[in-house]
Amino acid sequence: MGSYAYRYCMCFTRKFRSPDAHPPPDVRAAHAAAGAAHGDDGLRRFLADVQREDPAEADRVLAALAGGGAAGGIARFVGRSPAAALPTLDDFFGFLFSPDLNPPISNKVHQDMSAPISHYYVFTGHNSYLTGNQLNSDSSDVPIIAALQNGVRVIELDMWPNSAKNCVDILHGGTLTAPVEIMRCLKSIKEYAFCASTYPLVITLEDHLTADLQAKVAGMITETFGDLLYVPSSDTLNEFPSPEALMKRIIISTKPPQEFREFLKAQDNQKIGGNTDKLAEEGNLRRIDSNADDSDGKDDPDDEDDEESEEEDPKFQQDTACEYRKLITIHAGKPKGHLKDALKVDPDKVRRLSLSETQLTKATASHGADIIRFTQKNILRIYPKGTRINSSNYDPMKAWTHGAQMVAFNMQGHDKSLRLMQGFFRANGGCGYVKKPDFLLKTGPNGEVFDPKASLPVKKTLKVKVYMGDGWRMDFSKTHFDAFSPPDFYARVGIAGVRADCVMKKTRTIEDQWVPVWDEEFTFPLTVPELALLRVEVQEYDMSEKHDFGGQTCLPVMELKQGIRAVPLHDRKGNRYKSVRLLMRFELI
Structure with missing residues (x-):
């Protein structure tokens, strides 16, 4: 050679x-x-x-x-x-064989970024401040920084009064999680907001504060972010701005506070107020009540997140400074009453609705079309059920196929679902915004929309050839896989997507080789290629123990560069290895 x-x-x-x-x-x-x-x-x-x-x-x-x-x-x-x-x-x-010179996908933003934010999937974190599990881990700005460095575009902060009731802490309420001061989080967000992407950063605030502390938070946000903060010119929007229009801007999403009539009258006297009825109803979706049947999305108690389980406690309905309210770009609400009513599209305003993963499953069974129509204009956030105290995650595909933009994930989870999420947002240059497929944005002449349950024909066929792999000798110790002989590697290749497209296949095992050569081809017919992810894993075969992990990656099928490509592999957490890679060939027919 x-x-x-x-x-x-x-x-x-x-x-x-x-x-x-x-x-x-x-x-x-x-x-x-x-x-x-x-x-x-x-x-x-x-x-x-x-x-x-x-x-x-x-x-x-x-x-x-x-x-x-x-x-x-x-x-x-x-x-x-x-x-x-x-x-x-x-x-x-x-x-x-060089991933830097011959990568499998583009590292450039290439999609149209001028549509409303509701037309995009957005890389979204859940309880972004937690360092570990949801029950007793520390709250810190460290996981927030890590999320931003990895391209996450929606950061969630749960705000609670501190022990002295004179300032604000960030923590998972009702648990043993240790708090972190809000200012520490805000300063770190400002520093790292655009280190991985210049497209807008959304901060979702879960508000458990009294009126005076809401006003204090408004001042902190305004002072910390300065010109980076986007403040909408109108109290309500009939269409969300585009990612392109909000480049390098930070936007706030939370439930609007409940102003009293007296407060509004006072503001009217100063020519700052507004329509009482309009403000009273805005952002307040009727809660799914205990009398609703299963078809209307009745939820289980253990599926509730802090945001959604919060009752209308009087202390949250006090007068609040207008400065806090005017910072909100994406008005959030929680479902109350019948889900079909909560999903109604208002032509005069846009908003954000949140559902747990279990609520989503029930809702898609009976109101799938309503959800898709809602997400064509409004934003739907899905969050993990409350029983996921170990920070695990759920399959995001059901949410994506119904147009949900903010599929909130625990970034501490390091499970298969998180690897799918990381792979999905490698699309579009890794900017954290991925344009939704056209079929989820279109409505037919009779109001018909895409039906994820329908049996669909094959739209494209992906051919994948796995030639060989290398780099383990540089990234792993010589005895990592086996103390007495070189490793026995095999590769698993498959598709994550809609149910009809999901499949995993494997190569033969190559024994005693640090540079395995498989030279095997696989064919994958795809009914919804726009949402399909190519899954690649390498395992080391072990007769007596669980097979050893040798690397993984997930890549959006529609982003794959055709031809012979070097595919870098990552560890379980999604960190790219320095040297481990596969040589593969892609053809999309």
């Missing part, structure tokens, strides 16, 4: 036979075809014909190769000609 194989052999220090890091047959064939057919312009032709890159992206790749850096030793082959002379086979293989 050439320099590529030499570098790999130098990293391989165990006293076993050297790995076979040879280019797979498809790579050899592509290299030969490019050289035979196109001569000095072979690499550019390969990028266009096999990888299906547009000219601008091809130019970027060629420039990166010419500039060295991540390309390392393979930069020399493009220095000979602006047209990019064909590299050697080993250099060509090295380029294809």
Whole structure:
């Protein structure tokens, strides 16, 4: 082999036979075809014909190769000609196996960002301040910072009076979680709000405060965020602003406070007030009552989140400074009465409604079409049921297929569901906003909408070929998988999506190899490719114990770059390994 194989052999220090890091047959064939057919312009032709890159992206790749850096030793082959002379086979293989030069999805925002926020899925956290479980972990700004660094665009803060009743703490009320001061959270949010994405950051405030503390919070928010804070010009909106219009802005979402008639009269005298009836009803959805039958979304007690289980305690209905109310861009409400009424679309205003995961399941069984119509204009937030005290999560697909924009997740969970969420929001450059499919935004002439329960024909077919993997020798200790021999790796490849599309398949196990070569192809027919995720896992087979984890990733199917790609793998928490990657091929027909 050439320099590529030499570098790999130098990293391989165990006293076993050297790995076979040879280019797979498809790579050899592509290299030969490019050289035979196109001569000095072979690499550019390969990028266009096999990888299906547009000219601008091809130019970027060629420039990166010419500039060295991540390309390392393979930069020399493009220095000979602006047209990019064909590299050697080993250099060509090295380029294809580099996730930085040849990634599986784009890292650029490419979707239309000028539609109302209600037209997008938004990367949403639940109880963002908790460091661990929902019952007795500490509250801190550290998980908030981590969430923002990972691209989360909705941060949730539960506000409670501190022990002295003179300031505000953030904690999970009714539990043993230790508090953190609100100012610490606000300052960290300001510092890290746009470190991973320049698109708007939403702060959902769960308000358990008295009127004087609400006014105090309004002052803290205004002073801390300054010009970053978006303050709507009107008390009500008939359409949400777009992500593009709110670039690098922070917006607030919470339940509007309950002003009394006397307070409004006082404000009217100062020419600041408004319509009493309008303010009294705004943001207040009728609660699902105990007499509602199951078809109207009656919920179980253990499914209730603090926001939704909060009764109309008189202390929350006192006069509140107008400064607090005017900061609210997304008015939130809780369902009261019949769910069908709560889901009615008001042509004159938009709002946010929250349901637990269990409420959603019941609601979709009887009011699926109403939910989709509601989410075409308004925002629906789904949150984990209260029994998930270990910070686990739920399957987000039911919420996504019904148009729910804010599917709130416990970012401490590190389970399969969270990996799906992380993969879903790798779309659109990882900016935290993903445009909903057109079929969820359209209404037919007779009011008909998409039916997630319908039997649908196959729309696209994804072909996935798993060539090989490498990098475990660099990222894991030599005895991590087995103390006495190299690992026995196999890969699992499948689809997470609507029920008809879900499937997992696996390769054969390659024994005693740090660089497994599978060279196996799988075919996945897809009825709703727009919401499908490609799941990839690598396991190390162990006869006597549970199989060892070797890496995973989830990638949005419609974002996959076609052709031969280097796919970086991540750990269970979603952190990308430095070296572990697979060489794969994608074709979407």
